[in-house]
Amino acid sequence: xxxxxxxxxxxxxxxxxxxxxxxxxxxxxxxxxxxxxxxxxxxxxxxxxxxxxxxxxxxxxxxxxxxxxxxxxxxxxxxxxxxxxxxxxxxxxxxxxxxxxxxxxxxxxxxxxxxxxxxxxxxxxxxxxxxxxxxxxxxxxxxxxxxxxxxxxxxxxxxxxxxxxxxxxxxxxxxxxxxxxxxxxxxxxxxxxxxxxxxxxxxxxxxxxxxxxxxxxxxxxxxxxxxxxxxxxxxxxxxxxxxxxxxxxxxxxxxxxxxxxxxxxxxxxxxx
Amino acid sequence: xxxxxxxxxxxxxxxxxxxxxxxxxxxxxxxxxxxxxxxxxxxxxxxxxxxxxxxxxxxxxxxxxxxxxxxxxxxxxxxxxxxxxxxxxxxxxxxxxxxxxxxxxxxxxxxxxxxxxxxxxxxxxxxxxxxxxxxxxxxxxxxxxxxxxxxxxxxxxxxxxxxxxxxxxxxxxxxxxxxxxxxxxxxxxxxxxxxxxxxxxxxxxxxxxxxxxxxxxxxxxxxxxxxxxxxxxxxxxxxxxxxxxxxxxxxxxxxxxxx
Numbered sequence: 218x219x220x221x222x223x224x225x226x227x228x229x230x231x232x233x234x235x236x237x238x239x240x241x242x243x244x245x246x247x248x249x250x251x252x253x254x255x256x257x258x259x260x261x262x263x264x265x266x267x268x269x270x271x272x273x274x275x276x277x278x279x280x281x282x283x284x285x286x287x288x289x290x291x292x293x294x295x296x297x298x299x300x301x302x303x304x305x306x307x308x309x310x311x312x313x314x315x316x317x318x319x320x321x322x323x324x325x326x327x328x329x330x331x332x333x334x335x336x337x338x339x340x341x342x343x344x345x346x347x348x349x350x351x352x353x354x355x356x357x358x359x360x361x362x363x364x365x366x367x368x369x370x371x372x373x374x375x376x377x378x379x380x381x382x383x384x385x386x387x388x389x390x391x392x393x394x395x396x397x398x399x400x401x402x403x404x405x406x407x408x409x410x411x412x413x414x415x416x417x418x419x420x421x422x423x424x425x426x427x428x429x430x431x432x433x434x435x436x437x438x439x440x441x442x443x444x445x446x447x448x449x450x451x452x453x454x455x456x457x458x459x460x461x462x463x464x465x466x467x468x469x470x471x472x473x474x475x476x477x478x479x480x481x482x483x484x485x486x487x488x489x
Numbered sequence: 490x491x492x493x494x495x496x497x498x499x500x501x502x503x504x505x506x507x508x509x510x511x512x513x514x515x516x517x518x519x520x521x522x523x524x525x526x527x528x529x530x531x532x533x534x535x536x537x538x539x540x541x542x543x544x545x546x547x548x549x550x551x552x553x554x555x556x557x558x559x560x561x562x563x564x565x566x567x568x569x570x571x572x573x574x575x576x577x578x579x580x581x582x583x584x585x586x587x588x589x590x591x592x593x594x595x596x597x598x599x600x601x602x603x604x605x606x607x608x609x610x611x612x613x614x615x616x617x618x619x620x621x622x623x624x625x626x627x628x629x630x631x632x633x634x635x636x637x638x639x640x641x642x643x644x645x646x647x648x649x650x651x652x653x654x655x656x657x658x659x660x661x662x663x664x665x666x667x668x669x670x671x672x673x674x675x676x677x678x679x680x681x682x683x684x685x686x687x688x689x690x691x692x693x694x695x696x697x698x699x700x701x702x703x704x705x706x707x708x709x710x711x712x713x714x715x716x717x718x719x720x721x722x723x724x725x726x727x728x729x730x731x732x733x734x735x736x737x738x739x740x741x742x743x744x745x746x747x748x
Contacts, residue, residue, distance in 0.1 A: 269652045389577035392545055392565050403590070408583040484580040484622050 242438050272454035277461065280454040292445075294462065297439040300356060304363025308420055312368045313413065316375025326376075337369040341427060345434045359431040359439070366427025367420035374416025378409030407482075414478035421470045429463060496646060496678040497521035497544060497562075502553035504539050508595040509551075513539040514704035516553070519697055521646075525716065526679040528689035530736065531699030531707075531742045533676070537682045538574075540704065541650050544680060545571050557646070566646075567595070574651040576631045578623040578638075584630075585619040595642065609637040611665050612674075629660035633667070640671065649681040653688065665691055666720050673717050686736045687719035691723045698736060701743045708739060 257276050263273030272280075284290040318325045319333075345362055352358035382405055390404050432441020440459035447456035499519040505512050521527050529537050536615030544549040544555055546565040555562045570591065578587045588610065589602040591737070597605065610616055613633040620621050623631050632652060639647060653661040665688060689696045695708045712732065714723055717719070723729050 257634055317535065385573070385577060386546055388581060389571075389573060392547055392571045393594050394565050394567060397595055399594060402580075407579070410581075482581070484624060 241360060250478040256389055258412075268453075269406070269451040270453055272457055276454040277457045280303065280452075281458040282462070284455065284458055290298055290462070293438065293440050293443045293459070296356075297428055297432065297441070300359045300363055300431070300439065301424055303356075304427065305367060305420065305424050307360065308364050308368040308371055311364070312371030312416070312420070313375055315368075316372040316413075317379055319372070320359075320376045320379035326411060333369055336365060337373065341366050342430055349434055354435040358435055359428065362431035363424045365425040366430075370419040370423055371413070371416045374412045374419070378412025378416075379405055381412065382408045388430045411478065411482045414474065414481060418474040418478070421474055421479065422467060425463060425467050425470070493701035494523045495520045496523040496558065497680070498556045499540070499544070500554050500556070502540075502543065502550040502555060504536065504543055504548065505551045507539055512536075512703035514699070514702075517699075517705055519525070519542050519706055519709075521678060521680055522695065523678050524676045525694040526681060526692055528683060528696045529682045530683055530686060530689045530696060530740070531704060532701045532740060533684060535699045535701050537699055538650055540699075541571075541648055541680065541682050545569060545648050567642075569648060570642045570646075571648040571650065572632070572635050572652040573656045574626075576623070576635045576655075578631055578634055580623055582636050583620050583622055584615060584626070587623070587634050587748060588615075588619075588641060590638055591642040597704035605614035606641045609640045609671075612671060613637060627660070628656050629664060632656060636668070636671075638663075641705040645678060646667060647677050647679040649679060651682050651684065652685070654685075658673075661685075661688070662720060668692065669718065669720060676716070686733055686740070689725075690729055690732050691720050696732075696736065697740055701746065710736065 221484060260273045263271055281290070315329070320326070321331055341362065342468075344365065347367075348358050348361055352361060386404050386408070387400070390400050395403065428439070429441040429444070432439035433445055440463060443459040444456055447453070497520070499517055503512070503515045517529075517540065529536050529540070539548065543550050543556075544562065546562045546569075549563065550730055557566055573614075579590070582590070585603075585606075588606045592602050592605055593599075610619065613636060615630065615633050615637065618626065618630060623634070626634070632655075635652070644741045653664050656664065669692065679692075681689070690712060693712050694716055696712060697706055698708045698710065699705065700707045710732065712728075714726060714728055
């Protein structure tokens with residue numbers, strides 16, 4: 218590379234950096250403005266409705282601060298987060314090998330595809346009463362609800378990712394006399410990673426839904442129970458606090474998985 | 490092309506697809522002399538790439554056999570390295586990791602990789618690009634990486650599947666020159682598939698012209714230019730024009746028929 222080319226590269230890098238900063242500003246303005254509009258509309262309409270059935274954001278924030286200070290919010294949220302973490306961890310531990318197995322072994326695919334399709338399309342609310350019958354109202358039951366909510370997204374995406382490996386790259390690996398084990402590390406897993414990461418992102422959303430639904434039906438713990446309790450006592454301002462918290466959790470977890478996705482598959486950026 | 494210095498031999502090989510309804514090549518005989526370059530040209534769809542895959546041990550011929558050093562090829566051999574038209578680089582590996590791929594599979598200690606690829610990296614001008622990913626490179630740089638990956642194994646035979654076919658004309662000529670320089674330093678047996686007559690004459694010691702599907706060897710031509718050469722030497726020689734006209738004359742009818 219000649220000197221002029223190097224300066225050209227630097228200039229290009231600076232331009233790209235400036236472009237990136239501009240994009241950041243645009244992104245955050247759009248986010249904050251839309252949030253402000255939402256809060257204003259909510260405030261205007263929320264104030265006109267009966268206090269016993271709905272609340273404007275001003276009152277929700279007030280209630281949220283009170284619940285946070287008394288420690289109530291955290292004590293319920295803690296149980297929910299534990300359920301979520303156990304459920305997601307087990308979903309990954311079950312989903313990854315199952316997806317890989319289904320993609321690589323025809324027999325496993327034949328044996329399992331019906332059940333994956335069945336569970337994936339059955340609203341898991343329909344199964345919660347059964348699960349509580351069998352497993353009771355404790356953490357176990359809630360973790361199982363989270364797993365059946367999240368695991369199929371991981372299985373299906375992992376299977377898809379492993380199946381979609383570029384056949385040409387498999388041939389390249391074969392021409393260089395790869396072993397089956399090396400093939401996994403060099404080709405199959407890295408090539409499936411973007412799919413797996415996308416599966417995780419979907420799984421996080423579904424796990425949150427599963428977590429709240431499980432808490433509706435089961436023990437007197439978790440943010441789901443908090444929602445039910447304040448709803449029954451006609452305190453919508455308090456009821457909306459855990460709902461907003463779950464929403465914020467959804468945004469945060471999606472952002473985290475998106476970040477992981479970009480980090481584990483930097484080569485995938487240019488395809489977006 | 491005398492018998493005792495031949496590296497590979499194809500004996501009455503046939504390869505069909507889709508239960509015999511598509512014949513890639515039929516009853517094909519060809520011999521690859523040791524330490525020379527054999528270019529295979531032919532109209533598109535004449536089965537040249539399939540033939541090369543059979544020679545690499547990636548496919549088996551439906552009938553007949555392919556020998557490497559007198560032994561039947563049944564699987565990819567450690568003495569052979571291949572370069573692909575689609576480059577075949579792993580998008581998740583850097584230039585360095587891609588270039589060392591074969592060494593890693595061969596079980597060469599990691600500490601020796603760098604020294605092993607360094608001369609080739611330098612020879613093809615990839616110095617400074619080692620930590621980039623393929624998508625950050627031009628097609629020419631990607632194929633240079635593919636070339637280094639193959640050469641790093643010190644293969645006895647290089648199988649080149651239209652390696653420069655996806656590159657623009659200028660890059661293609663640069664890579665031809667680089668390849669000639671590499672072969673100058675270490676003679677190898679090379680089988681080079683191309684649909685460019687120009688490329689076949691510039692690189693080849695011999696040129697096998699394959700007919701349209703089902704592929705058969707139509708003619709084997711001795712280029713008759715010194716093995717140590719530059720692309721310019723070749724293109725400026727009267728022999729180049731003569732060969733070009735001769736080969737094009739033979740291929741033309743088939744190309745017209747195929748198009």
